Amino acid sequence: MLGLQRHIRRETRMSAKPVLFQLSATALLTIALATAAQASVAVPESAIEAQSRALQRASQAVLGLRTLAVENARSLATLGRKRQGSGVLIGRDGLVLTIGYLVLEAEQVELTTHDGRSVPARVVAHDLATGFGLVQALAPLGLEPAPMGDASLAALREPLVLASGGTEGEIGMATLSSRRAFSAYWEYHLDQALFTSPPRRDHAGAGLFNSQGELLGVGSLLVQDAAEPGTPRQAGNLFVPVDLLKPVLAELLSQGRSSASLRAWLGLNCAEVGGEVRVMRVAEDSPADVAGLEAGDRIVAIDGTPVGALAVLWKTLWATQPASRSVLLDVERGAERLKVTVHAVDRAWTMRRAEGI
Numbered sequence: 550m551l552g553l554q555r556h557i558r559r560e561t562r563m564s565a566k567p568v569l570f571q572l573s574a575t576a577l578l579t580i581a582l583a584t585a586a587q588a589s590v591a592v593p594e595s596a597i598e599a600q601s602r603a604l605q606r607a608s609q610a611v612l613g614l615r616t617l618a619v620e621n622a623r624s625l626a627t628l629g630r631k632r633q634g635s636g637v638l639i640g641r642d643g644l645v646l647t648i649g650y651l652v653l654e655a656e657q658v659e660l661t662t663h664d665g666r667s668v669p670a671r672v673v674a675h676d677l678a679t680g681f682g683l684v685q686a687l688a689p690l691g692l693e694p695a696p697m698g699d700a701s702l703a704a705l706r707e708p709l710v711l712a713s714g715g716t717e718g719e720i721g722m723a724t725l726s727s728r729r730a731f732s733a734y735w736e737y738h739l740d741q742a743l744f745t746s747p748p749r750r751d752h753a754g755a756g757l758f759n760s761q762g763e764l765l766g767v768g769s770l771l772v773q774d775a776a777e778p779g780t781p782r783q784a785g786n787l788f789v790p791v792d793l794l795k796p797v798l799a800e801l802l803s804q805g806r807s808s809a810s811l812r813a814w815l816g817l818n819c820a821e822v823g824g825e826v827r828v829m830r831v832a833e834d835s836p837a838d839v840a841g842l843e844a845g846d847r848i849v850a851i852d853g854t855p856v857g858a859l860a861v862l863w864k865t866l867w868a869t870q871p872a873s874r875s876v877l878l879d880v881e882r883g884a885e886r887l888k889v890t891v892h893a894v895d896r897a898w899t900m901r902r903a904e905g906i
Contacts, residue, residue: 603762613715643686698763
């Protein structure tokens with residue numbers, strides 16, 4: 550697999566057009582043949598050629614994406630002002646699915662097509678609950694959207710295709726290493742995420758496709774362990790499954806976020822080690838900062854619920870409405886045991902927006 554990826558990357562870089570998906574039919578056919586071989590089933594030649602065409606269409610639906618955040622964005626310290634990644638065209642009207650942190654507090658959005666065209670776009674939605682972002686092209690793209698598949702049907706160790714967009718984008722093969730819950734150090738949790746290997750650094754907003762060219766997920770992170778629990782550690786990538794988008798898409802288009810994203814925010818980065826949850830960082834001028842929480846504090850309980858895992862902390866925080874309310878944390882700081890009241894807020898209230906939005 551690694552040899553195949555090197556071959557495809559080399560061909561991409563040698564192409565006369567310095568963009569991702571000017572791959573030859575031979576390269577795409579090679580991927581289709583490889584996925585068929587790894588599936589260990591007899592596949593007719595006509596089916597392999599159909600797979601190659603489907604992958605070609607899917608690959609052209611992956612776009613480069615550049616954004617510029619507003620000057621006073623809160624996210625500048627962690628994400629920078631200029632951001633670059635990918636997005637996948639999912640609608641004939643120019644609707645593009647990407648990962649949310651690329652469009653967080655963005656005032657300018659630009660898409661790059663497979664043939665090098667630059668098209669301006671606008672942010673349609675940023676959803677905290679799923680981690681997805683949606684942008685809308687402001688000029689016709691003239692491309693076929695990628696069909697959305699069913700990520701729940703992908704089997705472990707199934708060969709998949711991973712594609713990023715833009716002038717530095719690449720296409721290659723990946724394997725589904727695990728499917729499990731994921732809790733992040735920032736205030737984010739997925740009950741189910743897709744983990745692939747080998748790792749790719751151009752993961753942000755990249756598309757994960759099955760051999761039929763159907764979109765299964767959008768890239769979010771580079772992770773140190775993508776393997777199933779109880780197996781040797783293996784670096785890889787985390788993808789947010791498109792299955793999470795389908796039930797909330799209409800809501801995102803009409804409201805800019807899902808109802809599940811209306812939830813309490815503290816402004817904490819935490820780590821889970823050995824059954825303990827400790828504060829790593831406190832966002833400046835956040836509710837946690839105002840309440841006096843400090844890096845190194847151990848969070849013992851939240852609203853009376855014992856905390857020994859990140860998932861417990863975040864899910865308990867979001868379980869109660871309204872989003873803006875008082876949250877009681879039991880905290881250990883050295884030898885001290887403290888009760889700290891944090892006045893949580895709706896995260897959306899803290900985000901900066903471009904003038905007129």
